[in-house]
Amino acid sequence: MKRSQFDVLYAYLRAGEPLTQRQVQAATGMSLGSANAAVRECEALGLLADRSLTDAGAAALEPYRVTNAVVLAAGLSERFAPISYERPKGTLRVRGEVLIERQIEQLLEAGISDITVVVGYKKEYFFYLAEKYGVRIVVNDEYATRNNNGSLWRVRDRLDNTYVCSSDDYFTVNPFESHVHHAYYSAQYAEGSTDEWCITVGAGDRITGATMGGADAWTMLGHVYFDRTFSAAFRQILEEVYHLPETAAKLWEAIYLDHVSDLDMRVRRYPAGVINEFDSVDEIRSFDPLFMENVDSEVFDNIASALSVPKAEIVDFYPLKQGITNLSCHFSAGGQEYVYRHPGVGTDQIVDRQAEFDALFLARELGIDRTFLAGDPDKGWKISRFIPHCRNLDVNRPGELARAMSMARSLHNSDRVLARSFGFVEEGLRYERLLTANGPVDVPGYGELREKILRLSRYADADGFPVGPSHNDFFPLNFLVDEHGHIDLIDWEYAGMSDVASDFGTMVVCAQLSGEQAEEALFAYFEGEPTPVERRHFWAHVVFAGWCWYVWALAKEAEGDEVGEWLFIYYRHAVDYVDALLASYETDTPLLSAPAPRLSAGAVA
Structure with a gap:
């Protein structure tokens, strides 16, 4: 027709x-x-x-006739920090209506009652929709490792005459229809520069391609309609490429554009303001001026209370690099810049927050970390000063490694006591228990290396070196150097009472210091030439640090995580020096210089 x-x-x-x-x-x-x-x-x-x-x-x-609709609601919405730390973006109330509820009601109004919501991140926030609206809930358990192609994969058999929607869109008028003539992607015109997909079209408004970013162009924005012909062709392509390694990171739209000549989709243009997508908190409150007054967010409550500022003055949010255990975002308030740290899921099981905050207060008092401002050890959140134009510690810059080691010495010698204790060997044995839970350790040489580590540990313990407050994650990425050269040591989650040699061990392993650099670090720490006993004891903790994180890496890979070259880096630091140090202890031979590595560091390059 x-x-x-x-x-x-x-x-x-x-x-x-x-x-x-x-x-x-x-x-x-x-x-x-x-x-x-x-x-x-x-x-x-x-x-x-x-x-x-x-x-x-x-x-x-x-x-x-439109058969059904699929609403994609599985994503992390990382750009929508910090509210996305607490709830999925689609569950936010905008102009008095919950985003996903408004969209479902618009679909129902158009006569589309067969609706599937694909959930993943904080999926439990969407379960009520099944009872309230009769929608079908499908769980995408790959939401953290795949882009949105993983959600369409979960419902590929339901693709027919189908609307494909995002849970967090707001349409000022209902764009849905009971019957649609042809597959289309909705579009809105962007005046000036834009980061959105900019569409190119051919005869009959068929989409012929798109570029990420451009200016003065029609952009892919909002809902999409698959007709039966498009669905059948796209499903076949998705099944062909889904398991390719490069597919995991792709948007489904990128897969479509890779095969645009085989997939007939038109552009449907909408007037400005009809389709609204929100990529940040600042964008949503410019659309809804009352959003901040009505938002139910513990994050904003924490910031407003800690800094004594109205919620309306908390602005300029954007996510920062996400760590293994935490989520962090930048914000501004009262003309100052800050970082909000939100604890990652399950971190209360692996991080002693009270011990962390005890260390934070100590580090602030000692002037080692001037960034820390406020937080709650029970809930794990933290506010810090944002340091603009900073960089990480560079061990190759003259004097920076020495300054870092001086910071460690002042921490160790502070005569304070932290409630938590940390030892590399004990921690490595804990990781070993996790590793063996997945089966026996059949790595060649593992048992022999383990026996050497435990033997070296008995010798090092007998040295009688003191324990003191230690950072225990003491490596360049946890140092911030501002534009004036001031250094702050951040991220105190693993701080505790440790052998004073532990921070040196971490630095050598994780910064992959050469023997000369490690000796420079020792000289700075001891404020002069270390004794042979001091040198041997501190180098033993290089071995312990390497072995601890080697076992950790084995455990992670046994769980299916990819550690990459760090598995060998950790292993190398354990095996490089263990024999020389055991020989020094067992023959009572003084260690007069850095032990020579057994393996070539170049093997990791």
């Missing part, structure tokens, strides 16, 4: 009554002449009679 004929028949279907020529023109958006010509064609085919839709006309529309 031609598009003009479809538009006329659909206009009559929606009206449910006879229409005048002018009414047909207004309903279809065609010129009066084109509308009249299409009406005559439909009458000639028996699809219209007496200015009304015939049974044949209704039957002719049936292949174009």
Whole structure:
């Protein structure tokens, strides 16, 4: 059926009554002449009679009836920090309505009742929709490791005449229809530069490609419609490429664009302001000025209380690099810049927050970490000063490694006591228990290395070196150097009472210091040449640090995580020096310089 004929028949279907020529023109958006010509064609085919839709006309529309809708709601919405730390973006209330509820109600209003919501991140926030609206819930358990192609994969068998929507869109008018002529991607015009996909089209408004970013262009924005032909072709392509390694990171739209010549989709243009997508908190509150007053967010409550500022003055949010155990975002308030740290899921099981905060207060008092401002050890959140234009510690810059080691010495010698204790060997044995839970350790040489580590540990313990407050994650990425050269040591989650050699061990392993650099670090720490006993004891903790994180890496890989080259880096630091140190202890031979490595560091390059 031609598009003009479809538009006329659909206009009559929606009206449910006879229409005048002018009414047909207004309903279809065609010129009066084109509308009249299409009406005559439909009458000639028996699809219209007496200015009304015939049974044949209704039957002719049936292949174009929308079968269902899929609402994608599995994503992390990382750009929407910090609210996305607490709840999925689609559950936010904007202009008095919950985003996903408003969209579901618009679909229902259009007569589309078969609705599937694909959930992942904080999926439990969407479960109530099944009871409230009768939607189907499908769980995408790959939401953290795949892009949105993983969500379409979960519902690929449901793709038919299907609307594909995002849970966090806000449409000022209902864009959904009960019948659609052809597959389309909605679009809105962007004046000036934009980071969105900018569409190129050919004959008949068929999409021929898109570029990420551009200017003064129609951009892919909002909902999409798959017709049966498109769904069948896209499903086949998805099944062909889904398991390729490079596919995991792709948006489904990127897969479509990779095969755009084989997939017939048109562009449907909408006026400015009809489709609204929100990529940040600042964007959503510019759309809804009352959003901040009404938002139910513990994050904003924490910030407002800690800094004594109104919520309306908390602005300029954007996510920072996410760590293994935490989520962090930048914000501004009262003309100052800050970082909000939100604890990752399950971190209360692996991080002693009270011990962390005890260390934070100590580090602030000692001037080692001037960034820490406020937080709650029970809930794990923390506010710090944001340091603009900073960089991480560079051990190759003259004097920086020495300054870091001086910071460690002042911490160790502070005569304070932290409640938590940390030892590399004990920690490594804990990781070993996790490792063996997945089966026996059959790595060649593991048992022999383990026996050497435990033997070396007994010798090092007998040295009688003191324990003191230690950082225990003491490596360059946890140092911030501002534009004036001031250094702060951050991230105190693993701090506790440890052998004073532990921080040196971590630095050597994780910064992959050469023997010369390690000796420079020792000289700075001891404020002079270390004794042979001091040198041997501190180098033993290089071995312990390497072994601890080697076992940790084995455990992670046994769980399916990829550690990469660090597995060998940790292993190398354990095996490089263990024999020389054991020989020094067992023959009572003084260690007068850094032990020579057994393996080549170049093997990791």
